[in-house]
Ligand code: HDD
């Protein structure tokens with residue numbers, strides 16, 4: 001059960017996380033002129049997929065409260081404030097993103113764009129602090145009121161920053177790939193640099209976090225460095241590999257898969273290290289806090305159905321997207337995608353980088369990779385996980 | 387470790403409860419409008435595209451394309467407001483989730499499955515207009531329409547379970563086993579699910595119709611506006627009588643299963659026979675002020691005979707009765723009244739079509755058409771107030787009170803204030819954006835009129851698209 005939850009979190013992190021990271025780069029893209037090209041790429045890559053990716057969050061929440069209702073209530077009470085802030089970020093981001101496309105007046109568009117970009121940072125940061133609070137035994141089994149210290153200790157704040165950096169890192173790697181697919185050389189180099197930069201930042205933050213855990217949760221630290229060590233090593237190797245791959249490899253599929261794998265390894269490392277504790281320091285474990293058996297069985301069946309039905313649908317979505325069938329290069333807004341303007345129609349004919357004959361370039365593979373990994377790990381862990 | 391400790395907490399109403407209820411009501415009331423559009427608008431768009439493809443009708447095709455643009459905005463707002471609700475269930479009602487999370491989780495999980503399908507195919511449909519060929523594109527829309535219906539069934543399963551809980555065993559404050567099938571298809575689901583899904587179709591259909599009726603009233607009497615009106619209006623008007631029938635069935639079921647709620651809906655103070663029906667009227671201090679009293683009617687409606695006994699709210703102690711009965715009663719009357727108003731508009735149109743093969747000409751008809759969307763939304767909101775306020779003080783009927791479910795954290799006033807402001811801005815922005823789209827369309831229409839082969843080009847252009855992809 002815990003494995004399903006972790007798989008869901010992983011998928012949200014590697015898919016939804018990249019969408020949040022897009023906001024980071026949008027924010028840092030500079031003025032209207034200079035930032036135009038990267039913003040356009042970010043926009044076009046996120047638009048068709050963010051809602052579908054976002055559903056993983058909802059699904060993870062549901063699995064959490066269904067499988068571990070007691071722990072869910074504890075988290076929702078104990079660290080209510082950062083959760084409220086993360087929710088606020090979600091609302092503003094979605095609305096800002098959806099609205100800015102339809103607005104043609106520049107100042108308003110800028111304001112909405114800034115809303116989108118800023119709130120893209122807020123949500124992962126506060127989610128990070130929540131995880132940090134859990135990891136540092138900040139959440140008791142039956143909290144009656146929120147505890148602001150729980151999520152403002154150095155470990156929790158570091159986790160928040162790590163989440164932001166990781167989102168930016170994933171986004172930069174994916175966007176490098178997207179730019180490569182479209183043969184946009186300067187953009188490719190642009191995002192490759194940022195991918196490398198954020199990889200280093202994320203790596204440094206991870207090490208700092210590990211050092212912090214040494215004092216704030218000794219048990220977790222020691223598990224991370226013994227039984228979760230292989231996963232930690234995988235994460236490190238992936239990070240280093242991306243540093244190289246992102247500027248060398250031709251088609252960049254490996255870079256994206258490896259980046260996603262690295263992030264997945266960190267998440268699973270955390271899971272392995274914490275096993276079988278659910279909320280450290282609260283006495284809640286996977287065993288004593290789990291929902292009745294029949295509910296867990298129903299959830300497992302549901303998850304399998306989701307993977308069977310949704311997997312191919314996602315594959316279809318990403319493959320259509322990567323073939324340029326959803327929103328064409330250079331034509332951005334939905335207004336033009338749906339409304340018939342003869343001039344725009346013609347420019348669609350000559351749109352650059354329209355690789356309709358290359359069905360398997362891109363995100364699709366990394367997603368399928370991630371799904372496969374998740375499923376394999378899930379099947380392996382399920383035996384022990386329950 | 388004591389798992390059941392907080393379950394026994396606080397007996398008197400805590401100060402967090404009222405703002406938490408207000409916040410839940412505000413966010414749900416907002417989300418439900420978008421949810422209705424999310425459930426039913428895709429079907430209406432598909433209907434327009436179907437007509438466009440089948441009859442080579444360029445106007446219908448144009449409408450379908452344009453409604454897709456509006457859908458993109460609405461779906462985004464629906465998704466974020468829905469996510470807020472998922473968090474709120476935990477943040478505002480941890481007591482409910484701690485005790486019953488395992489039970490009501492499964493329907494929500496099923497809902498998640500359909501959200502995935504809906505989100506994925508919405509993306510393909512919306513952004514595939516240019517590159518997917520006619521019928522292929524139409525087919526990518528079908529999963530959206532279907533998953534909207536099943537998604538609605540799943541959420542409403544949760545709500546109806548709260549009204550008629552069952553399908554689980556509880557021992558010592560802990561759930562020990564759950565029958566997910568019985569939870570999903572609980573006693574109240576049989577009428578709540580169809581009633582809500584029909585409501586969604588009425589809301590979406592009449593809203594679309596209302597927009598174009600308003601345009602027609604302003605003198606835009608062209609084929610474009612009449613087609614837009616008809617594609618929304620016809621399905622909604624056809625479904626209205628079914629909605630009234632299901633609602634009537636629901637009311638009778640509630641008289642049986644949730645008698646105190648029913649008593650509040652109909653002002654039944656004491657259990658008796660020959661109970662009168664009150665139309666409107668305000669109940670305070672043991673008296674009904676204003677309103678029209680129809681003798682024996684309530685008994686007749688419940689059991690088809692004036693001698694039918696109807697249970698009054700005096701059967702339970704005052705602490706187990708819902709608050710503000712007049713609100714429940716007036717909302718119920720408003721829903722029923724608006725339901726019949728919508729029926730009337732539909733009958734009028736049907737009559738005119740039968741006699742003259744055209745829509746009614748009187749301005750009154752178009753005025754009614756223009757407000758029909760708002761009327762359907764108000765009826766739907768009123769229905770939810772009946773359901774939710776009528777269930778008080780229970781959150782899970784006769785098992786857990788709202789008071790026990792609410793968060794013990796302070797500061798709900800703060801989140802409530804922020805949410806109200808944020809949602810007001812969000813609501814206004816959504817409407818402004820939609821109007822902006824409409825204005826842009828109108829401008830492109832006047833410009834295109836200058837082009838010799840305007841919208842008529844569309845089938846040919848599709849063929850070109852086909853070659854392209
Ligand atoms: C367009 C909207 C609409 C219209 C025209 C009607 N309703 Fe309704 N009604 C709803 C929309 C709605 C709703 C918002 O969808 C509710 C709230 C909960 C639910 O399942 O449906 C509802 C609830 C609801 C309930 C309470 C269910 C509960 O507490 O569980 C009753 C008894 C009725 N309705 C009865 C009627 C009757 C007799 C109508 C006859 C005209 C009617 N409704 C028209």
Ligand code: HEM
Pocket residue numbers: 407408410411414415416418479482541542543544545546767770771774775777778780781788791
């Ligand atoms: C299936 C979906 C729904 C679920 C699971 C749900 C759940 C809840 C919960 C947990 C509460 C708080 C506890 C309580 O006051 O009883 C609540 C209250 C409320 N909800 Fe719903 N609800 C749903 C749909 C709706 C919708 C669509 C509306 C639309 C207006 C609505 C209106 C309200 C109102 C007005 C209250 C406050 C009742 C009061 O304080 O008197 N609900 N709901």
Ligand code: HEM
Pocket residue numbers: 051054055058417418420421422423424425460461462464465466467468469470471472475501504505534537538539541542582
């Ligand atoms: C407590 C009550 C509710 C919760 C927790 C809830 C949760 C959610 C969530 C999380 C989403 C976003 C999914 C996405 O990312 O696309 C959503 C959207 C949606 N919800 Fe709700 N919901 C509630 C009430 C309702 C009700 C009463 C209905 C209708 C019957 C409904 C129907 C929908 C639909 C159709 C969408 C998709 C909207 C769109 O994207 O167009 N929800 N809801």
